[in-house]
Amino acid sequence: MSLPSYYSKSPVFIQNILLNIQGYLTHKRRFGKGFTKELEYYIASNPQQIDVRRLHEFLVTAQQSKFWRKRFKEFEVNLESEDILNEISKLPILTKNEVIENAENIKINSIASKISKVNTSGTTGAGLIFQQTAEMENRQWAIWWRYRKRFGIGQNEMMGWFGGRSIVPIDQKKPPYWRNNYFMKQLMFSAHHLNRSTVADYYNKLLTSRIRWLHGYPSQLAYFAELILEADLSPSKQIQYITLGAENLLEHQKEKIRAVFGVNPIQHYGLAEGVANISELPNGSFECDLDFAYMEFIPSQISPDVYRLIGTNYNNRSFPLIRYDTNDLVTGHFHNRDFKVISIDGRNEDFVTLPSGVKLGRLDHIFKDANYLKEAQIYQPAISKIVLRLVKGKTYDENLHNDIILKEARERLGQEVDIKLEFMTEIPKTNSGKLKFVISDIK
Structure with a gap:
């Protein structure tokens, strides 16, 4: 579903109209x-x-x-x-x-x-x-x-959408950070505006809209959950369904989403x-x-x-x-x-390669219990070096958690590689808004 080039320069009410025109045509076709x-x-x-x-x-x-x-x-x-x-x-x-x-x-x-x-x-x-x-x-x-109907999701159920499309102009500095796609039954939240200072706006909109279903990338919904915890907002009890796609669901993301929204996220490939x-x-x-x-x-x-x-x-x-x-x-x-x-x-390419030639995947278990992290990424710049890129959560304690993470990583990666921690304010996403868990320069 493509939007016209003048969409981002239009007033919000015009953007909603344009979005719904495209939504109507898409719904009719699908x-x-x-x-x-x-x-x-x-x-x-x-x-x-x-x-x-x-x-x-x-x-x-x-x-x-x-x-x-x-x-x-x-x-x-x-x-x-x-x-x-x-x-x-x-x-x-x-x-x-x-x-x-x-x-x-x-x-x-x-x-x-x-x-x-x-x-x-x-x-x-x-x-x-x-x-x-x-x-x-x-x-x-x-x-x-x-697949959705097996879980009781109806076609008239309104969805809180957390995808990768840019539906709110990046230079917009105040709410609404969402657009309502009526025909597609989607309240579309902007991933590019979700942060510590805006999370309450997202959270309150979710509550007042009585949304029961969230759908989107695991990394975005886990980040939303982390921000809710950090802002001391009450865990939501109204969400009944969370469906995920486009990325692999990592174990620490699953635990964070479940802790805040009280439901098990559902995967689909x-x-x-x-x-x-x-x-x-x-x-x-x-x-x-x-x-x-x-x-x-x-x-x-x-x-x-x-x-x-x-x-x-x-x-x-x-x-x-x-x-x-x-x-x-x-x-x-x-x-x-x-x-x-x-x-x-x-x-x-979501696997790392050890000097012995062994390839390892499912390394998200390094961060399984790391609810003190917002995001994590594994970067392998060389065959004998692994960099764990970390975005600290509110409760992160370097004196305690650095050693825990290194211990978990060493148990899985062994003694063959040098493991370093790199702290970041944000891990860059792909152009489509996805978070790559592993980046490797090893060919």
Whole structure:
């Protein structure tokens, strides 16, 4: 959803009007009759079963793509085979760079469907612009709403939104630090204005709006929770649902959010490309939505229980992505042919590398009980050096907590690396407002 260039220079009431015009158009496109039909379909379907009919139709259509027609022929893919998954496995894994370089030859323009463009950069910084059909967009939002409805969230529930979009001009110095997107049922809070001096404005707006549902990046909601504690504001009892996306949920973030809002945050993994989707269930386990996307889990070189996630977006017939490398990693194991996801670990670059060659992930446990920190980031500038970047909380005591953090880090990183603490007033975010937990210069 893009806003006009003059949006930021307009008065607040004009900004709300412009935001709602875009909200109306987006809602109409996402949640029309096609969405309702797909939501009913997915609620009735089995997430553990691949929709073989849709997958086969998708592969047949993919032959209209110059890129895939050539690749099917090169690797002797037989679409008439009864074992269609075996045929897919003949194809090499597709990288994001390959997609960027061959985008014109991958896309199919002859699909009888409305086409929209999607722009995604992810955390790698490599921009990808691709097209999707209306049915793809409807199906993707249907899958996401199936997951929300399992927890009792209704489609008319107003959401307190903490995402990365810039919806309040950066030079605005007084409230309101939010905009109301009526058609999308979103009270959109600005991440760029949330700080110690404005947190009471955010908190009071949340209370007076009677918002029961928060959605956003884990880093932003954890930061909001930290500021509420720091300002001695009463923990909120009105929030019933907190859904998270776009970043990995770290253990210390989860504890902080739960302490302030009194509910367990709910995780979800999805990509704009639609090649994979993993939903948390009410019992806390994860479920792969195979009825939406075909996912493969390939052993990594990190450890026996860490796998690369490879996906096929068999609902987007206008831009087929087959065996696409998400560059994301998950921890889990196979039970017969089914894969059980234990945790979503993030990207390969979210791991640090020890001089021995060992790669370590899930290092958020260093800060598991560190409620005295606002934010933390791990930076690896060299193979034998780790820098822990820390933003102190109100209760941080250097004489006590420095030793605790170093001890926790040393237990996980061993004696091979030099570990330093670096204190910051704020950890820089990506252009989309995300917090990268690990930054490594090791190639």
